[in-house]
Amino acid sequence: MIWIVLFLSFLFAGCDTVKDVFVEKDLLERPESKRCGECHRLIYNQWMRSRHSKSWTSEDYRKKTESYRKVKCFNCHIPYQVDTLKEPDFRKEKREDGIGCVSCHFKDETGSIHGGYNVFSPPHPSRKDPDYKKSDFCGGCHKKSYQQWKISGSKKSCQECHMPPKKEYLIQKFPFKYFHLKKDLHDHSFLVPVPDEKYFELKLNIGKDTVTLYIKNIRIPHSVPTADNGKPKYYIRGEFFKNGRHIHSENYLITSKDPIDYMKTRSVDFYIFEDFSHFKVTIERKLSWKKKKEKILELIFRKEDILFSQ
């Protein structure tokens, strides 16, 4: 039925008039994300899993801002409108929505939804905006990581790793679902991929009293851990063994203040208090909002191999 109505509307009234008929005005009044989710269910569900959806309601955020005492955090935690390389202003309403759909996609200047595609969307005007595929778009808030990425000279954008695409429909609601063909839908859960041993180059050196671990970030085009705020961490554990018996271990905590920079070598000393036969290196990470560590790599070296490689 809706197809017939649409067809007849186009036939008799022309595109511009039809556009106005089907506009759902509340969509142009900065609604909450769940309203967008009525049609864009897939993206909404991804966003619900993301930290962006919890940027205001997260218990961690509440605690760290002493119950929202730090107003300077508002700009990026409840942004009104996100623009390329510009720190946003904060909004006064619908704060529970955090960094919601309209924060990034609705622009006051055009009164329309901006995104990566030029699409026919009767309920709201849409505009294609190439900025959505550039790291610059994230740079207004994620300033530090953006600067690190910029220095790295990488061709890969933030979106390529943290919003990987998958062919899907933009809309899940019938009949709008079939208005467009499947497109590259970028993951709005804003993934933080777990690196593995391929991302780091490790070297060991035995000195008089120490084993020195040299670690180089060779594939992540920003420092790790990285953050403007929050407390993400990397953990480096060195364990000494003698014929299978654990004799001594030492943990190092790497913070975003002294991170492992892209293509730079970082050294960590482990003191030898007893002779050893094997040395095990374990690297883990813990994202700011996670309670559990995630394993990145675990490697065991024989003392002879370390000596031989020097």
Next chain:
Amino acid sequence: MGRIFFLLLIFVFAAYGGNIRLKEPPKEIGKFYPPKSEGYVFVDLMHALSLSVTGTVVSVREEDWKNAEKWSLKLKENYLKVGRMVKKWDKILRKEAVNELVDGIKEKNLEKIQQNLKIIGKSCIQCHKNYKVSTRVIYRFPSFHAVYVEDPVSGFEIGFHEYMKKMTDDMKKLKVYLLDGKKRKAVKSGVRFIKRFEVLKQSCSDCHSSKDSEDIYFGRKVRKGVVMIRNGLKNWEIRKIMRGLKNIGIHNCTKCHNTHIIQAELQERFKKR
């Protein structure tokens, strides 16, 4: 008997005069500071009030009566607003004086203006004397109680005070073991101290988030101090370790303590009341 009582009274007052007393401000003022309000509403009012006083005085001195009236009306508005915001203070405002001041300016009566400015000024001084420091301590300065640090040695997240104690203990033990020539123990304490000291930086930047402010408390000289301790431990160079500790002490510990410790201690006392 009366004379003794009188002498005792003088003695008590003389002794009391040596102490500094801070009055706790009325609780309702808390509504105008985060988290209950967005931004420092009461501080903004104080700034506006202070500006309108200067505007009034400057304009009167220059006999710019039009602007003097404008500023005095602003002064009146901001002054009376104090009483509307904090009911307890409404009683101590000199409302008649602020009205008289505006009238004096309209009449270009310098004597009247001077007299009433003095009365208003005295009421400001009185209030500031009693409450300015305590209000700042309680409502303006962030609390260290909200700061938790993940201890790189134990792996547990602990309160800031406990963390500082552990880190300081490591530093003192390092010195003791160095002086006593206990190398292995000194190395262990030294390594623990460096680990804890470096992780501390991430907590400081919860508030001091800009690179410039970070450079003040974890700048080049502090980093050099850390390297000196690290290398000193590795090569067993006691003088180098001591110099590194001194560097950190001067360029980090002293700087931060001088900035924070007084208000943190005062805040603690107010909280305990």
